Every structure is written in C-alpha cells, then in structure tokens.
Amino acid sequence: MKAAREGVTAVAEPEVTEEALEAGAEAPDAQAEASEVRTEVLETLEARKVALDELVPTPSEPLPPPVAIRTARVVWMAGRRAKVELRGMSTAIDASIAPEVDPGVITDAVENGDAVLVETAPEMVPVIVGVLHTRRPRELKLKAGSIQIEGDEEVLLRAGRAAIRIRADGDVEVVGGRISASSRGLFRIVGRILRLN
Numbered sequence: 001m002k003a004a005r006e007g008v009t010a011v012a013e014p015e016v017t018e019e020a021l022e023a024g025a026e027a028p029d030a031q032a033e034a035s036e037v038r039t040e041v042l043e044t045l046e047a048r049k050v051a052l053d054e055l056v057p058t059p060s061e062p063l064p065p066p067v068a069i070r071t072a073r074v075v076w077m078a079g080r081r082a083k084v085e086l087r088g089m090s091t092a093i094d095a096s097i098a099p100e101v102d103p104g105v106i107t108d109a110v111e112n113g114d115a116v117l118v119e120t121a122p123e124m125v126p127v128i129v130g131v132l133h134t135r136r137p138r139e140l141k142l143k144a145g146s147i148q149i150e151g152d153e154e155v156l157l158r159a160g161r162a163a164i165r166i167r168a169d170g171d172v173e174v175v176g177g178r179i180s181a182s183s184r185g186l187f188r189i190v191g192r193i194l195r196l197n
Contacts, residue, residue: 066122071115071132077106082128084118095126105131112137 072084075092080103083092095118097103109116109131117130149155155166162176181187 068120069129070118070120072118072126072128073113074106074110074116074128077103077110079103082106084116084126084128086118086120086126087115093126095128097128101129108141 070086072086072095074082074084076083077097080097082095082097084095085092097106098119106116106128108114115132115134116128117132119127119129151166151168153168157164163173165171165173165175167173
C-alpha cells in the first residue's frame with residue numbers, strides 16, 4: 001500500500017510542477033496559481049493516505065509465534081512428559097502431551113512403533129497432539145468402557161473358514177468346522193422349535 005501511495009505522489013507532483021513552471025514563464029500570477037493547485041493536490045493525497053491507513057487493521061494483541069507440525073518417535077514417556085526424536089534429528093528432546101490427548105493413546109503408539117504429531121514453535125516446549133498411523137496393524141486391540149458395532153443391513157465377523165453373520169431381519173448364522181459353547185452357570189437355549197440335525 002505504501003508503495004502504491006508513493007507511486008501516486010511521484011506521478012502527481014511532477015505534473016503539477018511542470019504546469020507551474022510553464023505557467024510561471026507565461027504570467028507572473030501563474031506561480032501563485034500553481035502553488036495553490038499543488039497545495040490542493042497534496043491535501044487530496046494526504047486525505048487519501050489517511051483513508052487508506054484507516055482501512056489497514058492494526059492488531060490489538062501481538063501475533064502468536066509461527067507453529068509447525070512435525071512427525072516424531074517417542075523414546076520415553078512418564079505421565080504427560082515425554083522425550084521425542086523429531087524426524088531428521090537423532091537427539092531426543094523434551095516434549096509434553098497436550099491436555100486433550102489421552103496418554104494411553106501415546107503408550108499404544110510407543111508399543112506399536114507408530115509416529116506421533118508434534119507442534120513446535122520458537123521458545124516453546126514441543127507438544128504431542130496426536131498419533132500418525134503409517135501401516136496396517138498386525139493386531140487391532142479395542143479397549144473401551146462400551147463398544148458398539150452396528151450395521152444397517154448386516155454385520156459379518158470372519159476368520160478363515162469360520163464366520164458369524166448377523167442380519168437386520170433377525171437371522172443369526174454361526175459357521176465353523178467345530179463349534180463349542182460352555183457356561184459356568186445356567187446354559188439356556190430357548191426357541192419355538194429346536195432342531196438337532
């Protein structure tokens with residue numbers, strides 16, 4: 001914007017100066033007129049500059065330092081503190097785990113060898129903000145207070161030649177080479193019709 005203003009001033013002023021010089025050569029009162037015109041032009045340019053300055057927002061608070069997100073490997077952790085090796089660096093540095101991140105998720109990442117996402121900024125301790133999965137897990141472990149698996153039409157669990165199929169119409173099918181069921185207490189089978197073979 002400053003360059004644009006200077007450009008306008010640089011273009012406008014020489015024209016006024018040339019007109020004033022030409023007018024001054026023709027008549028003695030022309031210099032006074034040229035001076036008035038020059039003053040009006042400068043006042044107009046100054047008014048435009050003030051109007052442009054008002055359009056530029058001034059930050060009320062200092063801007064935060066630039067933040068970068070990098071991948072890293074956790075080499076040690078205790079509670080919400082950890083040591084990580086940023087990608088491309090061989091030296092471990094101190095880091096903290098973000099308040100919204102469950103430390104158990106980071107523990108699982110350490111066990112699985114997964115990378116973590118780390119926020120870094122100048123003069124700030126790096127913060128672990130998430131886990132990055134880069135490959136299919138060999139073993140998938142689900143652990144929660146309650147787990148729900150829902151399918152609008154069907155849910156199928158399959159392992160090799162064994163399968164359990166649950167359909168929306170209420171049919172449940174269990175298929176396997178050998179099926180065994182046991183109960184430490186009452187084992188009850190209820191149905192309108194029970195059919196064996």
